[in-house]
Amino acid sequence: MPTVKIGLLGLGHVGSAVADALRVNGNHFAVRTGAIPIITRVAVKHLHKPRRVTVDPDLLTDDTWRVVRDPSVDVIVEAIGGVEPAASYLTEALSRGKHVVTANKQVVSARGNELTQLAGAVGRVFAYEASVGAALPVIRVFKSHLVGDRVTEITAVINGTSNFILSQMELGRPFATALAEAQARGLAEPDPADDVTGRDAAAKLAILIRLAFDAAATAQTIVHRGIDTVSPEDVARARSDGKRIRLLAVARRTNGTLAAGVFPASVPREHPLAQLDDEENGLLVRSDLAGELFIRGRGAGGVPTSSAILGDLASTVNSTSNGSPAVLKEVEILPLLTFDREQAAAYAEVDGR
Amino acid sequence: MPTVKIGLLGLGHVGSAVADALRVNGNHFAVRTGAIPIITRVAVKHLHKPRRVTVDPDLLTDDTWRVVRDPSVDVIVEAIGGVEPAASYLTEALSRGKHVVTANKQVVSARGNELTQLAGAVGRVFAYEASVGAALPVIRVFKSHLVGDRVTEITAVINGTSNFILSQMELGRPFATALAEAQARGLAEPDPADDVTGRDAAAKLAILIRLAFDAAATAQTIVHRGIDTVSPEDVARARSDGKRIRLLAVARRTNGTLAAGVFPASVPREHPLAQLDDEENGLLVRSDLAGELFIRGRGAGGVPTSSAILGDLASTVNSTSNGSPAVLKEVEILPLLTFDREQAAAYAEVDGR
Numbered sequence: 001m002p003t004v005k006i007g008l009l010g011l012g013h014v015g016s017a018v019a020d021a022l023r024v025n026g027n028h029f030a031v032r033t034g035a036i037p038i039i040t041r042v043a044v045k046h047l048h049k050p051r052r053v054t055v056d057p058d059l060l061t062d063d064t065w066r067v068v069r070d071p072s073v074d075v076i077v078e079a080i081g082g083v084e085p086a087a088s089y090l091t092e093a094l095s096r097g098k099h100v101v102t103a104n105k106q107v108v109s110a111r112g113n114e115l116t117q118l119a120g121a122v123g124r125v126f127a128y129e130a131s132v133g134a135a136l137p138v139i140r141v142f143k144s145h146l147v148g149d150r151v152t153e154i155t156a157v158i159n160g161t162s163n164f165i166l167s168q169m170e171l172g173r174p175f176a177t178a179l180a181e182a183q184a185r186g187l188a189e190p191d192p193a194d195d196v197t198g199r200d201a202a203a204k205l206a207i208l209i210r211l212a213f214d215a216a217a218t219a220q221t222i223v224h225r226g227i228d229t230v231s232p233e234d235v236a237r238a239r240s241d242g243k244r245i246r247l248l249a250v251a252r253r254t255n256g257t258l259a260a261g262v263f264p265a266s267v268p269r270e271h272p273l274a275q276l277d278d279e280e281n282g283l284l285v286r287s288d289l290a291g292e293l294f295i296r297g298r299g300a301g302g303v304p305t306s307s308a309i310l311g312d313l314a315s316t317v318n319s320t321s322n323g324s325p326a327v328l329k330e331v332e333i334l335p336l337l338t339f340d341r342e343q344a345a346a347y348a349e350v351d352g353r
Numbered sequence: 354m355p356t357v358k359i360g361l362l363g364l365g366h367v368g369s370a371v372a373d374a375l376r377v378n379g380n381h382f383a384v385r386t387g388a389i390p391i392i393t394r395v396a397v398k399h400l401h402k403p404r405r406v407t408v409d410p411d412l413l414t415d416d417t418w419r420v421v422r423d424p425s426v427d428v429i430v431e432a433i434g435g436v437e438p439a440a441s442y443l444t445e446a447l448s449r450g451k452h453v454v455t456a457n458k459q460v461v462s463a464r465g466n467e468l469t470q471l472a473g474a475v476g477r478v479f480a481y482e483a484s485v486g487a488a489l490p491v492i493r494v495f496k497s498h499l500v501g502d503r504v505t506e507i508t509a510v511i512n513g514t515s516n517f518i519l520s521q522m523e524l525g526r527p528f529a530t531a532l533a534e535a536q537a538r539g540l541a542e543p544d545p546a547d548d549v550t551g552r553d554a555a556a557k558l559a560i561l562i563r564l565a566f567d568a569a570a571t572a573q574t575i576v577h578r579g580i581d582t583v584s585p586e587d588v589a590r591a592r593s594d595g596k597r598i599r600l601l602a603v604a605r606r607t608n609g610t611l612a613a614g615v616f617p618a619s620v621p622r623e624h625p626l627a628q629l630d631d632e633e634n635g636l637l638v639r640s641d642l643a644g645e646l647f648i649r650g651r652g653a654g655g656v657p658t659s660s661a662i663l664g665d666l667a668s669t670v671n672s673t674s675n676g677s678p679a680v681l682k683e684v685e686i687l688p689l690l691t692f693d694r695e696q697a698a699a700y701a702e703v704d705g706r
Contacts, residue, residue, distance in 0.1 A: 021501060021642055029501045113681060135643035137498040144497065145490040148374060148382045148663025216681040223688035250689055261689030289374055289660035290488035293650040297643060307642035310501025328466060328569040335576035336603055336614030
């Protein structure tokens with residue numbers, strides 16, 4: 001079976017989760033895609049830092065250029081963040097004929113168009129599903145699904161840290177405690193100011209605007225307000241009005257103009273975006289053919305992000321595959337004719353708290 | 354610009370909607386994919402039947418084999434339904450090097466594995482997003498997104514007609530009236546017995562089981578009960594208990610066995626699947642990396658189905674594209690910093706009725 005040799009940039013929350021996911025689900029991935037994924041090099045900032053994840057120390061290097069230029073590497077998976085030097089690394093990787101998979105919303109929002117063009121020119125994949133909404137297939141929905149649709153509106157919750165903090169504030173916890181908890185869980189950005197000022201959501205919205213409306217946008221072109229403007233009193237008042245404050249990212253097309261913004265809003269409890277708890281993200285899209293489409297799931301954290309990265313990795317391996325293994329398992333399918341009450345109760349608890 | 358020449362099989366609700374969508378959004382599709390979509394032949398059962406959709410009469414033929422064998426056709430879009438003769442047409446089309454896009458859940462559930470293998474062997478696309486959940490990207494989620502994940506459970510509402518009838522019964526309308534209304538709206542299958550007995554949902558669940566669990570399943574291997582077993586009293590009782598009856602399609606993996614079934618269940622209102630109204634469909638997936646993912650949207654009708662078909666058509670055109678047009682529009686992005694109350698109220702009305 002052929003292999004796909006991966007050069008991993010970064011071994012923080014996301015990079016570690018990718019290494020873990022490939023160790024645990026590597027065989028599964030190989031059966032499904034027809035190629036064995038192997039991490040052949042890992043670029044880190046500090047070689048001797050103690051780490052949670054066990055990676056063969058021989059793979060580690062603190063020379064990122066060496067990974068990007070290694071002729072044996074087929075795909076660069078980038079999980080370091082920031083516009084530079086990430087953009088230079090990814091440009092070099094694509095120019096050398098490597099596929100690129102990235103979780104970095106800053107580089108995609110600032111330089112995504114140029115990297116997409118370069119990838120097209122060299123016939124390689126530039127994939128960034130993990131850059132918005134972690135485990136939610138929000139990029140794929142625009143790139144591969146709503147291709148023939150005209151999108152009229154996007155309303156989304158795409159900053160997991162803000163949603164987590166707001167959910168905690170609803171339980172009476174102070175802002176600072178909730179933020180510290182989000183950081184401890186690996187949900188927050190390295191600089192949490194990006195999360196709480198709405199800047200992170202604006203960068204992600206810029207990416208969605210490019211895909212949904214074929215329009216040039218960057219984080220700087222989108223006016224944003226963050227949850228740092230929300231007081232405990234605001235949260236309590238919304239609650240007593242049957243609403244929840246959520247950080248919305250909205251883009252709307254009307255007669256050839258586009259209106260967009262990121263802001264905290266008081267959303268009626270019945271609204272699907274008001275039902276997102278903790279670090280959940282949600283995307284509501286309106287388009288002419290599909291009508292209204294809603295997606296909800298885990299929008300932050302290393303493990304959900306690794307799910308999207310493995311999906312992107314599969315797209316680099318096997319673009320002609322029809323996405324099914326050659327041999328299907330012959331399993332006995334037991335009849336199931338009841339909806340188990342404990343499970344229904346568990347869902348109700350999750351959604352009704 | 355290159356073209357993609359389409360042979361359309363069938364001009365019912367789905368076929369007509371595809372012709373309409375390509376007429377209205379054909380340029381949009383061309384800008385995004387780099388290929389101009391052109392319907393070059395349309396196979397119909399009755400040549401002179403009056404039709405809602407305006408198709409050049411010269412394109413029509415009642416000889417389906419002629420369309421399938423036409424050397425100028427690049428892609429067959431199949432919207433006729435049923436296992437045979439559809440399977441023979443699609444096999445012939447693939448053997449002749451054409452891509453195939455189908456909305457036909459019967460043929461995909463009965464013969465999808467063999468058609469997928471054939472497409473792989475000849476290097477062509479066999480795509481069937483429209484066969485389950487109309488506008489929802491449920492096939493893409495398994496084929497391209499959760500590739501590296503191990504799925505443990507699927508819980509879904511995937512029969513729009515049943516959900517529509519149950520929603521109408523909640524308003525006190527009789528079953529027969531609701532079914533007639535679903536047929537008039539183009540939601541129901543040609544034989545509505547497939548909808549109300551749960552057979553249609555079982556066929557769709559078989560497709561999802563193949564993709565999610567890499568397991569061989571057909572509609573026949575899945576025990577199903579339909580909404581024809583639900584009385585007005587059942588609906589009223591669920592309602593007074595704070596629940597809604599929904600037709601669930603469930604598949605669950607435990608220790609190497611798979612339990613699956615289709616059945617009406619009383620679902621707590623807080624559950625995301627209980628919130629689906631009318632012909633909406635929903636899919637809840639649990640997997641090891643992504644956690645819980647939920648998708649909701651319009652699950653029946655010609656127009657939402659055409660959305661999925663155009664997405665599949667794009668995949669046949671441009672498999673190396675990165676999914677963005679070469680030139681992005683330079684639009685002024687107006688600041689938006691409020692959540693419009695009328696809109697929030699409209700959503701609340703949709704979701705809270």
